Amino acid sequence: MALSTARGAILCWWALLLSYVLLRRFTARYAIVGVLLIGIVLLLGLGQVSFASLELKPALPVLTVPVFSLNALLSVALPLFLITLTGQYMPGMLVLRNDGFKTSANPILTATGLGSLLMAPFGSHAFNVAAITAAICTGKEAHEEPARRYLAGLACGVFYLLVGIFGSTLAALFVVLPATFITTLAGLALLGAIGGSLATALVEPSGRETALITFLATAANITLFGLGGAFWGLLAGLLAHGVMHGRLRPAGRHERA
Structure with a gap:
């Protein structure tokens, strides 16, 4: 029996949350997969979803x-570049550093830039470091040993290929x-x-407040001039750090005399 949309949404939220807590108790690595399966079964049982209209077909x-054109360069290319740089590259590199990977940004920028150049005629113009994917694939949930976490990246690449092939089905x-x-x-996958x-x-106590300011400003997800919350959160954190911890230039000799 189908429930109302509001009641079904609330029940779905609680079911996913409780399922995650229980599965996380026994298996951290496969908790999200279990939550996904439980959620789909629940939605089918409540009549909240139907897959009858889906058709598995490849996207050519x-x-x-x-x-x-100059107009496309200024109105499309430049904003997309700034959004990708601030919303994907910077958070993605921070995630890598936070998870213990001291990789230089230069080879990553070179590889993704060449990839964007080659794939742009086919619509893939934003070949970049995906911040959310990096957060999932480089953490302890992927593997306890950092040297083995590349397997998560390989698996992610395979699934990306499948998603690309069946893109129209995924959109539906x-x-x-x-x-x-x-x-x-x-949200549960990113916890x-x-x-x-x-x-x-x-x-670090000295940077605790600026870190919180950065996090809260980013979580507010304010969008101005086409730039998302990741950029403005980073800017707010840098400004706060500069004001609270920046050193004033020492006075010159003639000023101290």
């Missing part, structure tokens, strides 16, 4: 000949699934990464 690539799936289910599942990052950021 379409070659798009690029057309260069997101339309069918309730928004509460998707957002709750995504470990968020908790670990906060624990590391708040260790």
